[in-house]
Amino acid sequence: MVKENTFSFFLGCIMPNRYPQIESATRFVMKKLGFTLMEMERATCCPAPGVFRSFDKSDWMVAAARNIAIAEKNDADILTVCNGCFGTLIDVNKHLKSDPEMAAKVNEKLKEMGDYQWKGTIRVRHIAEILGFEVGPTEIQKYIVRKAEARAAVHYGCHLLKPSRIRQLASPEIPTFLEEYVEALGVKSVDFAQKLTCCGAGGGVLSFDKNTSMKILKEKLGHMQAANPDFIFDTCPFCQLQFDGGQTTVNEIYGTNFDIPVIHMSQLTAWCMGMDMEKIGLQYQAHGKDYQFKELKEPMEKVSIKEKSIEGAG
Amino acid sequence: MTESEISIKRKYKKLEDFDPQFFENIARRSNIFSCIQCGTCTASCESGRWTAIRTRQIVRKAALGDLSVLEDPDIWLCTTCYNCYERCPRDVRPTDVIIDLRNYASEIGNMSPNHTAVVGYLRSTGHAVPINDKIIRQREALGLDPIPPTLYKYRDEENSEIIPFHKLFRVVERGKEYKERKANSRKNLDGFEKLS
CATH class of the missing domain: 1.20.1050.140 (Glutathione S-transferase Yfyf (Class Pi); Chain A, domain 2)
Incomplete structure (x- = not known):
């Protein structure tokens, strides 16, 4: 057992x-x-x-x-x-x-x-399966001490959902569980074009042909930037490496000035559970070194009002 | 068709260039012969929007036995995003086809030096991305063990399990040997099949 x-x-x-x-x-x-x-x-x-x-x-x-x-x-x-x-x-x-x-x-x-x-x-x-489904956006409320006020560009990453016949987590074309999860932590998930496309690092392409990988990344970053997010939210350190380190490379190649913090599901959840910003470790990353999560005011009241109205209805 | 393209094709016309197991394996692991050439895979391809990779063509070549596809660097441009795999109306699983073609291309020595370097890291450290001094200090500052308890930490112990890792992915050496053998035998063919 x-x-x-x-x-x-x-x-x-x-x-x-x-x-x-x-x-x-x-x-x-x-x-x-x-x-x-x-x-x-x-x-x-x-x-x-x-x-x-x-x-x-x-x-x-x-x-x-x-x-x-x-x-x-x-x-x-x-x-x-x-x-x-x-x-x-x-x-x-x-x-x-x-x-x-x-x-x-x-x-x-x-x-x-x-x-x-x-x-x-x-x-x-x-961990996305554990936090997003097993614990879930409702149950997680019991464990968090604060919510974050921010706009996030949610990136699933290909291999979390596909091949769907093996993963059996969510729809590979219109998944929603990460959006539901971040919204439960106070964060607004912003919509952007071609949301579910690849970060461009997979399949050995990053090491095989960096230029192609950076082309794919540049387009993706542009779509994200257009939605004006406070940070990119991901569930994969390899996507994080691509987004974080890749922004520097894309800026060098194309003369762009992308500077978006990249944050993993564990990092955001840990902050909401009370971990210090310093331990979240953004200062070690290539971008968003000075980014600070802003605490969302009065989040807990909203939850209690909801619960009351449900009780009243019952 | 340019001359070099013709010579690549000719290279795979002799019986000894074919491995009968090859198509059997691909057919067993995917539904390659169900392909109707509809092109959904090419249309869904993220890499194909920026590069010359055409998934439909790769599947067609593989199904027809045109092994020039193994010389094609495009098969290495797939990011394995699985869009084609998900959307194929005939359940061909093109991503798996490409992975199988890459396996075969590796056997005949068509590998990128950047990729073979990663195999070297795995054999010597157990990691594709090894640790460095900066990260060791960072781990300490975060209150983590300076060296994670992976095989790298135990690499110097007696009968370390890193040793059998040296024997993994011998395909790198097999591929190189194949290429050399081919190059030598071609020299004897009065220069007819000289490749660009």
């Missing part, structure tokens, strides 16, 4: 090694929500679905199955905060569950990697 309210915290690469503020925010949020996070010792890169899957699918599966096997030893579902890690781990986990022949092959190879066996006993979860 898999442990309840407990997760094996999968770190991946970009979060611990480029945006550690997302890691500390995630640990803070999950603790406040009453979840236990177990470490996944000796875990590695997921490996990234762009480069590694493109090179050799079977080696990619072996390395991913090794990570899943570490979580199985913890007897707790995997929690990831990255769309890429989510993509690799859930793809491989579900594929192996449906293909016993492949699972046997992978397990044979896993023996060379150490004392590992993939058994298929756990699930792979993304």
